[in-house]
Amino acid sequence: MDHFHYVNGELHIEGVPASAIAEAHGSPVYVYSAQTFKDHCSVVRSAFSGLEPLICFSVKSCSNLAVLKLLVEQGCGLDVVSGGELYRALQAGAAPEKIVFAGVGKSREELTYAIDAGVFLFNAESEGELARIDEVARAAGKRVKAAVRVNPDVADADTHEKTSTGGRQTKFGVPLLRAEALFERNLYRHVDVVGIHVHLGSPIAATATYLAAIDKVEQLADRIEASGGKIEFINIGGGFPAHYRASEAREYCSLGEMGAAICDRLQGLKRRGKHFIIEPGRSISANAGILLTSVEYVKQGWERKIAIVDAGMNVLLRPTLYGASHAIWPASFGAFDGHWSALPGLGGTNDGEGFDAIDIVGPICETGDYFALGRAMPALDGGDLLAIFSCGAYGMSMASQYNSRGRPAEVMVEKDRQRLIRHRESYADLVAHELCGL
Numbered sequence: 001m002d003h004f005h006y007v008n009g010e011l012h013i014e015g016v017p018a019s020a021i022a023e024a025h026g027s028p029v030y031v032y033s034a035q036t037f038k039d040h041c042s043v044v045r046s047a048f049s050g051l052e053p054l055i056c057f058s059v060k061s062c063s064n065l066a067v068l069k070l071l072v073e074q075g076c077g078l079d080v081v082s083g084g085e086l087y088r089a090l091q092a093g094a095a096p097e098k099i100v101f102a103g104v105g106k107s108r109e110e111l112t113y114a115i116d117a118g119v120f121l122f123n124a125e126s127e128g129e130l131a132r133i134d135e136v137a138r139a140a141g142k143r144v145k146a147a148v149r150v151n152p153d154v155a156d157a158d159t160h161e162k163t164s165t166g167g168r169q170t171k172f173g174v175p176l177l178r179a180e181a182l183f184e185r186n187l188y189r190h191v192d193v194v195g196i197h198v199h200l201g202s203p204i205a206a207t208a209t210y211l212a213a214i215d216k217v218e219q220l221a222d223r224i225e226a227s228g229g230k231i232e233f234i235n236i237g238g239g240f241p242a243h244y245r246a247s248e249a250r251e252y253c254s255l256g257e258m259g260a261a262i263c264d265r266l267q268g269l270k271r272r273g274k275h276f277i278i279e280p281g282r283s284i285s286a287n288a289g290i291l292l293t294s295v296e297y298v299k300q301g302w303e304r305k306i307a308i309v310d311a312g313m314n315v316l317l318r319p320t321l322y323g324a325s326h327a328i329w330p331a332s333f334g335a336f337d338g339h340w341s342a343l344p345g346l347g348g349t350n351d352g353e354g355f356d357a358i359d360i361v362g363p364i365c366e367t368g369d370y371f372a373l374g375r376a377m378p379a380l381d382g383g384d385l386l387a388i389f390s391c392g393a394y395g396m397s398m399a400s401q402y403n404s405r406g407r408p409a410e411v412m413v414e415k416d417r418q419r420l421i422r423h424r425e426s427y428a429d430l431v432a433h434e435l436c437g438l
């Protein structure tokens with residue numbers, strides 16, 4: 001569960017009212033709960049305790065330095081996919097021995113940086129990449145470890161096509177049947193290829209999807225070891241779900257069941273001395289963050305009312321990019337007391353009775369700039385502060401300056417203290433890197 005509750009009708013993040021954060025830092029603003037991050041680390045750790053894995057938080061899901069630092073202090077390693085993310089990881093104090101480096105297109109420059117930094121494991125996605133890692137490691141006079149990301153041709157039926165990564169039609173990994181050859185002993189002089197990595201998509205709702213991929217990974221490990229190769233690490237990636245709808249919030253503990261089933265299926269490999277890595281992103285960060293946004297105007301459209309808020313698709317892209325549904329509600333609501341998932345209007349499906357359908361849209365010049373269409377909401381007015389829930393993952397980390405709108409501020413709440421962890425971008429920030437010859 002997370003720490004976003006209404007107290008006498010006022011949304012609180014831990015002990016701080018949402019209104020106090022908007023007053024201090026304006027809107028739109030991303031707000032995170034430190035305790036929720038910590039609790040979710042514990043939930044993930046306990047769900048996968050049967051494997052004692054290295055937990056590498058997926059930096060791409062929520063990459064603010066303060067967040068990474070907090071998670072590193074909780075004992076997490078980090079999963080990075082670019083030189084920039086590696087820079088963040090090191091700035092946040094992550095030990096290089098707890099950093100894994102994934103991504104389909106690592107440049108020579110990124111590999112040099114990562115090898116110099118002493119990154120623990122490279123998740124290589126192609127033969128060409130392994131050859132390049134070998135070459136860069138030779139030039140650096142080092143020997144490094146790599147896992148091969150395999151494409152198991154396993155896709156989850158419910159995962160959005162843009163975030164499904166385990167199917168044969170995607171660009172990710174090395175097709176299972178071609179992977180075996182890459183584990184041949186002494187194929188590379190400066191890379192020990194000792195791990196198998198899979199990441200099936202984000203999120204993966206069905207445990208059966210993981211189990212199907214794990215079976216294929218285990219068979220691959222058997223074949224590799226039968227022909228003289230050696231597997232030390234199995235990395236099953238991330239994609240463990242978070243809750244976006246109120247009903248899912250009430251069922252969050254199901255991560256325990258999913259983890260237990262996965263651990264169970266991997267016990268054979270554990271008995272053979274393999275070490276495990278997981279790369280959770282959203283299951284730790286999604287429900288640790290919300291977006292506060294103010295209503296600028298409410299107008300009557302042809303079909304229904306439209307509320308125009310001060311955040312746009314440049315601030316939160318998921319609804320228009322993935323058709324993602326986030327619960328949205330006023331930060332001030334009668335005398336309601338309790339967790340947001342129990343709000344009367346949200347029900348199980350966010351289609352509360354007794355409220356009018358309204359579009360919640362942003363100020364960007366795109367029809368796709370919306371957060372919800374035809375959503376049942378209490379009557380809204382200009383100046384109302386709204387909370388968009390479950391925005392901690394792929395929220396700020398996907399934000400842009402489109403329409404020359406600065407990215408929002410970020411605030412971390414810990415008990416009854418709020419701390420600014422990123423300034424709102426100014427007009428000067430928007431042009432800071434531009435050279436116009438003046």
Ligand SMILES: Cc1ncc(COP(=O)(O)O)c(C=O)c1O
Pocket residue numbers: 058061079102103199201202203204237238239240279280281282283393
């Ligand atoms: C290789 C890899 N690992 C882990 C993740 C994290 O996924 P999630 O945030 O759904 O846990 C991703 C997300 O795209 C990924 O590409």
